[in-house]
Amino acid sequence: MPWALSVPLLPEESLSSWLVRAALRQGCDPLSLTGATWPTWRIWTRDIDREIPIERMHPLVKVSGISCAEFKKAGMRDDCEKVAGYPIPGTRTWPWLLALGSRNRTRHGGQQVCTLCLGEDSTPYLRRQWRFAWHTGCRFHGVQLIDECPVCKAPIEPHRLSAEDQHLAQCSRCHNDFRKAVCTSPSPEAFRFQVMADHVFEQYTVTFRQASITPADWFSMMAFFMTVIRRAGRRPASPMANALLSLGISVTDCRMPVSGLAFELLPVSERCALLAAVECLLSIGLEETFSALVACNVKTSALHDPRKSPPVMLLPLLSRLSHHPHGPHRRRALPAHRPMSERAVRASWARLKRRMKAEPSS
Template sequence: MPWTLRVPLLADESLSSWLTRAALRQGCDPLALTGAIWPGWRVWTRDVDRDIPPTRLRPLVKESGIPAPEFQQAALRGDCERINGHPLPEHGTWPWLLALGARNRARHGGQQCCPLCLDQDAAPYFRRAWRLSWHVGCPLHGVLLTDACPACQAPIEPHRLVAEDQHLSQCSRCRFDWRNIACTPLASDTLRFQQHADEVLQANPIFLGDKGVSTTEWFAASSFLLGVVRRASRYPASALAHTLRSLGIPVTDSLLPVTGLPFELLPVSERSALLTAVQRVLDIGLDEVFEAFRRNEVMATALHDPRIPPPGVIRSMMTNGSTHQKNPRSSLPLGHQPKSERAVRAAWARLKRRMKTETS
């Protein structure tokens, strides 16, 4: 029998947000609600925003009264598979989707929000778009998104709220209300990349410079450019870094995430800085940037890991003489060597990130 208190899906609402709101509306904890819908299925140990398996949809449709196509449209799998150009596995990190870093019901991260949007909502809720890794700011309010509680630094975990909390705009650990925080202005270059990526996800045809490309090719090229910026920041004295700086593209230590984690696991401030640099590359144009690489004798192996081939649209520029080709040098193992300061700092930062997670 459907619930007496109906809870409709709101515009661009994520599945985890809706499940949490539905639970609070019924006067119970999210864990209790999902346990009643799916006895024996630990839904909060997975990333439910990706999708709800078809076999699990029937009881949810029966209880909520919402048609299955609405839940399927709210899931992120379709957009992520359009970006990547192939079916995605059930487990593991999906490119361009923020990773939750789940351990039981606890999270390392993966959720972010705009406090000003939550403040304006009649019923605060989380948007699907906030789970996409290139979303770092709110275009409506022009501010950087928040990805941790400013009061206790805990990850955003609305699914761990309890019935007494009543709304989603608060920390599940310290109960601080995020609608009261001061926000950081969003850089214009970062916003332009975000808006362009949103258009690429929906539009056809798509151009990268003067070349027509698919959605998958555009995102693959952008991912490649993120890697180039990160490599240049790691080696600030290299020809690659010198070339980017000469073009007015920022290359500093602040663009090199201390943790060395994939883009989908980085905090919003680090993703914002990287996207600003990539937008500068796109503004200049790939042809001009690769011509500058050629003039400064930047090796192709300086741009990417030789074991991972670049996307086709980039590979064509590299093989057309824009960069020097060089076989990677093999070297004998050096045995046990002291780790560099950077490696130690990265390991320490990753450990602190894990320590933020509470065990269930």
């Protein structure tokens, strides 16, 4: 039987946002609505923004009156495969898409919002573009996105709202209204990277060193540069860190990630720091960047994992660096009571804090 009240998809709305709004519109919580639609499928244990499997589509089309084509367009798969450049399996982190870090119905992160956009909406809803990992600011209001409740610091989890909450612009834990949050300015460098990445994403080909490359090739290069910066951050006294410092990029910045988590799992503040560093490299220019690496005697093995091939477009530049072949790494046996390094302790603490955010305090 169709729902009593129809709920159309709004422009650029994510699938999870629409499902939450549909539930609140019918006067029930999201878990009840999806349980009635799919009695044997626990939809909120997965990232439904990616896509609704075709075999699960028919019951939703029947009750909502929205076509399969519209639901498919609202999913993220086509966009993410354009960025990745290959078909993505459904059981792994998708490149450049924020990961929710799901455990049952709880989330560690992955959702971010612009509070000013929510405040201007007649019906607050979440945009698909906010799930892209390179988005750290709002392109309309010029403010930084938030990825946690400003009051209780809980992850943004609209699927855990109840029928009494009426709209999704609030925290599911403390019910603080996000539209009342104080906005902050985004990192100028990270915001410039976002504008650049959005432009690349909208194109079919991009010009790089007088050659046409695909958007997937461009994003692959950006991921490579982020890896270089993070590897330098693990060894702040290395030649690679010195080369970056000579270019004005500090890998010991307190905002840089220390947890070792994948880029798609990082909070917005840490992603800002990484994207700002990459944007600085791009503004300096690849020729000057690789000249600094050569001057500091950086080896190609320091830039990337030798088991993974670097982007083909960078091979001519990488050939300028000297190569230091080495055999397979052997893990050194540590003494039984050797203390952990400061960096290892900080990384463990950062990961623990992320897990603690997903559970309400007792």
